[in-house]
Amino acid sequence: MFIRSTTALAALFLLSAAPLAQAADKPTDPQIAHIAYTAGVLDVEAAKQALEKSKNKEVVDFAKAMVRDHEAVNKQALDLVKKLNVTPEDNATSKALTEAAAEERAKLAKLDGTAFDKAYVANEVAYHKQVNGALKTLLIPSAENAELKSLLETGLKLFQGHEQHAEHVAGRLK
Amino acid sequence: MRTAPTASKRHLWIALALTIGAAPAKANTIEVTIEKLVFSPASTEAKVGDTIEWVNKDVFAHTATVKGGWEVMIPPKKAASLTLKTAGSVDYFCRFHPNMKGHLTVTSP
Numbered sequence: 212m213f214i215r216s217t218t219a220l221a222a223l224f225l226l227s228a229a230p231l232a233q234a235a236d237k238p239t240d241p242q243i244a245h246i247a248y249t250a251g252v253l254d255v256e257a258a259k260q261a262l263e264k265s266k267n268k269e270v271v272d273f274a275k276a277m278v279r280d281h282e283a284v285n286k287q288a289l290d291l292v293k294k295l296n297v298t299p300e301d302n303a304t305s306k307a308l309t310e311a312a313a314e315e316r317a318k319l320a321k322l323d324g325t326a327f328d329k330a331y332v333a334n335e336v337a338y339h340k341q342v343n344g345a346l347k348t349l350l351i352p353s354a355e356n357a358e359l360k361s362l363l364e365t366g367l368k369l370f371q372g373h374e375q376h377a378e379h380v381a382g383r384l385k
Numbered sequence: 386m387r388t389a390p391t392a393s394k395r396h397l398w399i400a401l402a403l404t405i406g407a408a409p410a411k412a413n414t415i416e417v418t419i420e421k422l423v424f425s426p427a428s429t430e431a432k433v434g435d436t437i438e439w440v441n442k443d444v445f446a447h448t449a450t451v452k453g454g455w456e457v458m459i460p461p462k463k464a465a466s467l468t469l470k471t472a473g474s475v476d477y478f479c480r481f482h483p484n485m486k487g488h489l490t491v492t493s494p
Contacts, residue, residue: 276446276481279445279446280445280446280481283444283445283461284444284445286444287444364421365421365422368421368422368423368482368484369422369445369482371482371484372422372479372481372482372483372484372485373482375482375483375484376480376481376482376483379483
């Protein structure tokens with residue numbers, strides 16, 4: 212009886228707590244701006260490593276496109292937060308992304324030639340997939356400001372393009 | 386006495402206007418806008434000799450690429466064009482963002 216009621220209480224608590232937890236997990240606009248900006252910076256850093264290491268023309272062209280596009284969209288993001296008077300706020304998601312990217316960079320640093328090219332491009336596919344998933348399911352639905360939401364939507368289309376571009380390059384490296 | 390020269394001038398203007406008006410009927414320039422990674426209109430019809438002008442409103446570089454065919458580079462915030470030489474129906478896409486797709490139907494004039 213005691214156990215059962217505790218379980219019931221726990222279930223009740225979970226049920227009622229769920230919407231609260233969701234509300235707490237929902238990132239704020241300053242956090243969303245920080246996550247999106249960080250994701251872009253990290254991909255530019257990955258591309259710069261590829262530009263130093265790769266000799267494959269398609270990989271180099273892809274990396275150049277990543278630097279160009281992510282820098283361009285991040286400039287738009289900076290202009291927007293300035294206009295909205297929003298200060299991007301560091302958060303657990305940004306930190307996790309940054310740590311994972313540092314690990315990946317260290318791993319890639321040990322590779323050369325085709326092994327590097329394949330690993331870099333495979334990670335680009337996975338990375339864009341991950342960021343696009345977050346944009347679609349969490350960041351875009353959570354964004355309060357309409358202009359921020361619109362920029363994130365353009366970002367999603369841009370990064371979906373990058374994902375397909377990376378998949379194309381990966382196919383050519385096989 | 387002043388009406389005569391004005392009238393003849395008017396005829397000249399009409400003739401000039403007709404010439405300007407008639408010229409594009411032979412070869413048109415058709416504009417395709419690129420905004421937020423979308424070609425619009427997505428599908429374009431043109432005749433051989435027409436020019437397609439892609440106007441890129443994005444801050445990103447795009448291309449209009451036909452697999453195994455032509456490619457037009459369209460720099461950010463700029464326009465680029467292509468004069469159509471052969472009839473046919475082609476799908477084109479942006480090589481940097483392959484999720485951007487367009488279609489072009491070119492008929493003989």
